[in-house]
Amino acid sequence: MVDKVKKIWLEGELVDWDEARVHVLTHSLHYGLGAFEGIRAYRRSDGRTAIFRLREHIDRLLDTCKLVFTMPRFTRAQIMDACSLVVRENGMDEAYLRPLVYVGDGAMGVYAPDNPIRTMIVAWRWGTYLGKDALEQGIRTKISSWSRHHLHVGLPRAKMMGQYTNSTLAKREARMAGYDEAILLDTSGQVCEGSGENIFIVKNGRLYTPPLSLSILAGVTRDTIITLAREEGIPVSEESIIRDQLYLADEAFFTGTAAEVTPIREVDNRAIGEGKIGPITKRLQQRYFDAVKGSDDAHPEWLTFLR
Ligand SMILES: Cc1ncc(COP(=O)(O)O)c(C=O)c1O
Structure with missing residues (x-):
């Protein structure tokens, strides 16, 4: 409520x-x-x-x-x-x-x-979107039986109300099956995003996230994380990811205004990396919280102060 x-x-x-x-x-x-x-x-x-x-x-x-x-x-x-x-x-x-x-x-x-x-x-007032322990322990996810809208069906650049029936169905399916969140692929099997989050994986020290040419929302947090990762010297590739790469990732996490930076510890009952928050995820999560509410003032253009 x-x-x-x-x-x-x-x-x-x-x-x-x-x-x-x-x-x-x-x-x-x-x-x-x-x-x-x-x-x-x-x-x-x-x-x-x-x-x-x-x-x-x-x-x-x-x-x-x-x-x-x-x-x-x-x-x-x-x-x-x-x-x-x-x-x-x-x-x-x-x-x-x-x-x-x-x-x-x-x-x-x-x-x-x-x-x-x-x-x-x-x-x-809204606390942690994906549950109390999600930010520290990570969450369990399931690849959805629902696909993200085909580019001829929706408008991925739009945060449009009606498109969220797709997210709602995917989220409900995942939760009813005992998982925390859904991961949606597109109709050709490319990994797109969560029901309300963008997705990143880490493999061999490099960060990967699906490109904006796929059916994903152009997340503000996604952009923030790409910027912070580059500042940290972590290489970032915006390129297609398939399901196998997701299962075999060293680390994976979601980003979103609500979800912030939430580690993914499991996809379809396969542990991601060691099944807990990984070192690069942890570093970027820390940088994110420093930027949004810590003392990191490196990006004053990101902040609109109230008082
Ligand atoms: C489907 C979807 N993808 C990604 C995101 C993340 O976007 P942002 O980081 O701008 O909140 C959201 C949240 O708005 C979303 O609903």
Whole structure:
């Protein structure tokens, strides 16, 4: 359950949590067209709160809106300011932020080009996404029987609501089978990503992650990890990975705003490496936490401070 905070930003105004309602004929509720983001604000070691890579997340939100014809009436700057406002006005020092741009009520039927495009931003407190011990112990994963959308079926650059039925089915299948998370391949068998995370493997000291030409979300955390790995002198290849390479990896981990840097200790009942967090994963996880909430100020452009 999400713990209530006081206010939600809806269409340019802060409204009480319980008043932030939508009509049952909201178009997006029926047909899934619309854009959303997941962003974290962290309390840093100096006590100040910063939203991590806000600009990149809002750029991706607006890219999604462009891809699916749901441009909001607010500018990038207004949405970014509203994200800061929601965290500040709720008196939060850490938060998960969920901006969402959706098609409101009016006409029904899939076309409905003139329905209003509405924007909301909610913040809540969200701990470790994949479970309490996931960051230290790693998680057990299963290759999904569901494929990632073929490039002719979806829009991988879009963080679009409707596409998440695919993630939800994969996640539920994995959890119901006793695993923590699903790994989705595409229709030709290339490894793509988790239900809500990008994936990396380590083999012989080199980091590999699927390229953006496959059906994967262009993760902000993925980009952060590639940058940090290169700074650490770890070579990175963005290239296709097949299932066998995954099983035989020395290390593997997921990245995502929610999942942060979560080690994968098992894929389809095969231990990855020694079946625990590996040294390169550990180093990059540490660098990541230093960047988002530690004292690493090497990338001031990644931080939007609240106070
Ligand atoms: C399907 C999918 N892949 C990858 C990611 C990771 O993206 P990011 O690092 O920008 O949160 C997410 C999370 O938004 C996701 O939903």
